[in-house]
Amino acid sequence: MRMLLIASVAILGCGGKKDDGGASSSGKISGAPVEPAPPAPPVDKPADKPPADKPPADKPTTDTTHGTCRVVATGAVAFEQTSAHTGGSVLNVMQWHAPEMRAQMGYADEGMILNCLGDHVRLNVVTAKGASFPMKPAAYEVGGKDAVVRIMGQIEHPDGDLSVMKSKGNLEITAFDDQHIAGKGTLTVETLPKKGDVELAVTFDLQCYGLSGCK
Numbered sequence: 001m002r003m004l005l006i007a008s009v010a011i012l013g014c015g016g017k018k019d020d021g022g023a024s025s026s027g028k029i030s031g032a033p034v035e036p037a038p039p040a041p042p043v044d045k046p047a048d049k050p051p052a053d054k055p056p057a058d059k060p061t062t063d064t065t066h067g068t069c070r071v072v073a074t075g076a077v078a079f080e081q082t083s084a085h086t087g088g089s090v091l092n093v094m095q096w097h098a099p100e101m102r103a104q105m106g107y108a109d110e111g112m113i114l115n116c117l118g119d120h121v122r123l124n125v126v127t128a129k130g131a132s133f134p135m136k137p138a139a140y141e142v143g144g145k146d147a148v149v150r151i152m153g154q155i156e157h158p159d160g161d162l163s164v165m166k167s168k169g170n171l172e173i174t175a176f177d178d179q180h181i182a183g184k185g186t187l188t189v190e191t192l193p194k195k196g197d198v199e200l201a202v203t204f205d206l207q208c209y210g211l212s213g214c215k
Contacts, residue, residue, distance in 0.1 A: 062084065063084055063086075064084045064085075066084070066085040066086075066206065066207045066209040067084075067085040067204070067205050067206035067207050067209075068082050068083065068084055068085065068204070068205065068206075069082070069083050069085070069090070069114065069116035069123075069202070069203075069204040069206070070082045070083075070116075070202070070203045070204070071116055071118075071120070071121050071123055071200055071201070071202050072200070072201040073120070073121065073155070073198055073199065073200055073201075074198075074199045075196060075197050075198045075199045076157075076191070076195045076196035076197060076198050077120075077155060077156070077157055077162075077195070077198055079120040079121070079156070080120075081116070081118040081119070081120040081121055082118075083116055083117055083118045085206045085207065085209060086210075087209060087210030088210045088211055089115065089117075090114070090115050090116075090117065090206075091112070091113070091114055091115070091181075091206050091209075091210075092112065092113040092114075092211065093111075093112050093181060093208070093211065094107045094108055094109060094110055094111040094112070094133075095109070095110060095135050095178070095213075096178065096208045096211045096212075096213045096214055097211055097212045097213045098212045098213045101212040101213070108129065108130060110127075110131075110132060110133040110134065110135075111127040111129075111131070111133050112125070112126075112127050112133060112181070113125075113126050113127075114126075114204065114206075116202065116204070119156065120155070120156045121153060121154070121155045121156065121200075122153050122154050123151070123152075123153040123164075123200070123202070124151070124152040124153045125149060125150075125151060125171065125185075125202070126149070126150050126151075126152065127148055127149055127150075128147065128148055128149070128150060131148040132148070133148065135176050135177060135178070136173075136176055137172075137173050137174055137175060137176060138172075138173050138176075139170060139171070139172045139173075140170065140171045140172075140173070141169075141170055142167055142168060142169045142170055142171055142185065142187055143166065143167050143168035143169065144168070149171045149185075150167075151164055151167035151187055151189060152164055155189075155191060155198060157191075157195060159193070159195070160193075162191035162192065162193065162195060162198075163191060163192045164189045164190075164191060165189075165190050165191060165192045166189065166190040167187050167188065167189040167190070168187070168188055169185060169186050169187035169188055169200075170185060170186060171183060171184075171185035171187075171202075172184055172185065175205075178208065178213075179207060179208045179214070179215065180205075180206070180207055180208065181204075181206055182204060182205040182206070183202075183203070183204055184201075184202065184203045184204075185200075185201075185202045185203075186199070186200075186201055186202075187199070187200040187201075187202065188200075
């Protein structure tokens with residue numbers, strides 16, 4: 001009886017598990033390569049932001065605190081443009097400079113350079129060198145050999161920019177003192193290339209700002 005029990009145990013120990021050809025109990029083949037985990041998705045890097053105190057250089061100003069110049073065009077081209085007064089590059093009135101600055105820069109005692117600058121027109125209203133331009137309301141003829149006021153500039157056109165070649169009309173200064181100038185004008189200009197006459201209605205109201213004699 002004892003011998004029979006020993007034989008039964010031996011049989012169970014040797015033949016109780018079928019050879020699975022090297023497979024583990026989990027069903028996976030021993031020694032098979034393990035697939036790598038997929039890479040983590042990239043993390044978006046936030047875009048660099050410009051410093052808060054440094055706005056883009058090409059952003060046009062809309063601050064009209066110191067006044068504006070408005071130009072309305074009809075004829076060969078048509079548009080309306082209002083530009084802000086940003087300092088000496090827009091308006092230079094000789095009487096608004098300190099006397100020593102006029103002497104240093106070679107400016108006349110009287111005169112004005114007004115630049116109405118925008119996308120549609122870059123208009124320059126300039127008094128002739130040595131012409132009388134007193135600090136008071138007055139009317140001036142534009143164009144002609146002895147005209148006090150001259151017009152220059154460029155006008156936008158679908159075929160390309162047009163240069164102002166000849167102009168005629170009038171400019172009325174409606175207010176002029178040591179801190180403020182305002183006026184209006186009606187001009188007819190010829191351009192190069194020739195595209196037909198352009199009629200310009202100009203109005204401006206500007207403060208003394210950005211010049212050596214301005215308070």
